[in-house]
Amino acid sequence: MTPETRPAAEIYHQPLMDLLFEAQTVHRAHFDPNRVQCSMLVSIKTGGCPEDCSYCAQSARNGSELSASKLMEVERVLAEARQAKAAGATRYCMGAAWRSPKERDMPAVEAMIRGVKALGLETCMTLGMLSGEQAGRLRGAGLDYYNHNIDTSERFYPEIITTRSFQDRLDTLAAVRAAGISVCSGGILGLGETAADRIAMLETLASLPEPPQSVPVNMLMPMEGTPLAEAPHLDPIELVRTIATARILMPRSYVRLSAGRSGMSDELQAMCFFAGANSIFVGERLLTAGNPGEDSDAMLFAKLGLAAETGPEVGIEATPDGSCGTGCCGGCAA
Numbered sequence: 001m002t003p004e005t006r007p008a009a010e011i012y013h014q015p016l017m018d019l020l021f022e023a024q025t026v027h028r029a030h031f032d033p034n035r036v037q038c039s040m041l042v043s044i045k046t047g048g049c050p051e052d053c054s055y056c057a058q059s060a061r062n063g064s065e066l067s068a069s070k071l072m073e074v075e076r077v078l079a080e081a082r083q084a085k086a087a088g089a090t091r092y093c094m095g096a097a098w099r100s101p102k103e104r105d106m107p108a109v110e111a112m113i114r115g116v117k118a119l120g121l122e123t124c125m126t127l128g129m130l131s132g133e134q135a136g137r138l139r140g141a142g143l144d145y146y147n148h149n150i151d152t153s154e155r156f157y158p159e160i161i162t163t164r165s166f167q168d169r170l171d172t173l174a175a176v177r178a179a180g181i182s183v184c185s186g187g188i189l190g191l192g193e194t195a196a197d198r199i200a201m202l203e204t205l206a207s208l209p210e211p212p213q214s215v216p217v218n219m220l221m222p223m224e225g226t227p228l229a230e231a232p233h234l235d236p237i238e239l240v241r242t243i244a245t246a247r248i249l250m251p252r253s254y255v256r257l258s259a260g261r262s263g264m265s266d267e268l269q270a271m272c273f274f275a276g277a278n279s280i281f282v283g284e285r286l287l288t289a290g291n292p293g294e295d296s297d298a299m300l301f302a303k304l305g306l307a308a309e310t311g312p313e314v315g316i317e318a319t320p321d322g323s324c325g326t327g328c329c330g331g332c333a334a
Contacts, residue, residue: 008199008206012245016237023244023276026251035309036301037254037279039124042080044072044112045096051128051163053151055188057223058097071096074108078115085119091145092116093124099164100129110141117142124184129164129172135179146176147184149216153200156193173208182213186256189242190220190234198242206249214279215246215253219260236268240275247276254279270304278309 011019027033046069049058081092094112101109113123124145125138138146150169151157157166176183185208187201205212219239222229239260246255256279257272264272282297301307 008203008245008249009196011248012195012199012202012241016241019241019244020271020275023247024274026248027276027278030251031278032309033278034306035278036273036306037256037309038282038297039091039093039256039279040084040282041093041095041124042072042077042084043096044077044094045069045098049097049128050099052161054160054227055191055220055223057226068097071105071108074111074115077112078119081116081119081121085121091122091124093126093145093147095126095147096128098128100131101127101134106134106137110137113138113141113143126184129168130175132175132178135172135175135181139179139181143181145182145184145213147214147216148172148176149186149188149218150201150204151187152191152193153197154204155200156191156197160191170204173212177208177210183208183210184214184216185212186214186216186218186258188218188220188259189239190231190260191228192231195238195241198238199245202242202246202249205246211250211253213253214256215250216256216258217243217246217277218258219263221259221263236264239268240271243272243277244275256280266300266303269300273304273306 011022014022024033046058049056077094084092094109094116096105096109098105109125109127113125116123122144123142124147125143126147129148130138130146135146148169150166150173152160154166173183173185185205187198187205189198205215217239219234220228220231222231243255243257246253255277257269257277258281261269261280280297
């Protein structure tokens with residue numbers, strides 16, 4: 001049976017060495033196994049989100065001490081985009097802590113997209129739920145990529161979020177796809193879900209009309225003041241199994257080793273790359289949490305013999321002294 005016809009649970013639960021061998025074989029058929037895609041992000045609006053996502057420090061309903069900010073001025077966004085380009089960025093991602101964009105904010109958001117595009121950078125946004133009309137406007141302004149994670153399985157989803165439904169998320173992905181914007185969608189591990197939930201999440205993503213161009217796999221980073229602040233740590237092997245299964249089910253998608261890398265050993269990250277992860281978020285900060293800095297990533301790349309993929313994403317190259325070749329920063333748990 002092919003990966004398309006085999007049950008995902010059979011793939012996920014096979015002996016680990018067999019799973020890794022299969023995932024690496026699939027990976028090599030579609031990607032250079034020694035190249036890793038790197039991305040950058042700026043938070044254009046932080047905190048004060050009305051959603052009740054149990055994991056998120058940006059939720060106004062949770063008890064974190066994160067202060068809400070106003071939408072960043074367009075010129076400031078463009079100034080930071082210029083700095084990002086000078087540091088070697090080719091794609092610029094902008095994230096806002098919203099349920100969905102309000103009409104009053106759309107002109108500024110569209111101006112950001114147009115301005116960043118005028119600098120010669122690709123554009124990516126994560127703004128919450130979108131209607132078809134909003135997605136069309138973003139595409140009309142030149143947006144290339146949109147991130148909207150499904151987070152977990154449909155079964156477990158109500159345990160984590162109640163203010164928007166699982167179907168709401170799928171509807172946003174459909175609107176993005178219909179508008180001609182490339183989709184970025186993945187999930188979070190360590191929320192209290194079962195292996196069956198992780199498998200179901202991957203099945204949902206793989207069975208979309210077209211699998212996401214990018215699939216972020218996040219490890220929960222417990223945030224003080226959130227309902228999941230004391231969540232137990234997930235066995236790292238479950239992360240490896242999830243990445244490997246994602247690679248087999250979605251062979252042409254970029255699989256991003258996203259949030260949680262700051263707590264991972266070099267050995268675990270190496271195993272994730274072998275399992276099929278071929279993208280990371282670089283810089284010392286994600287939206288609200290720490291991340292390995294560019295120097296740490298460059299040294300890891302040098303140790304593993306990896307190099308950054310050049311092209312539509314940000315690249316970091318390990319130089320002989322272990323420093324970062326571009327000095328790029330940012331990152332997104334999206």
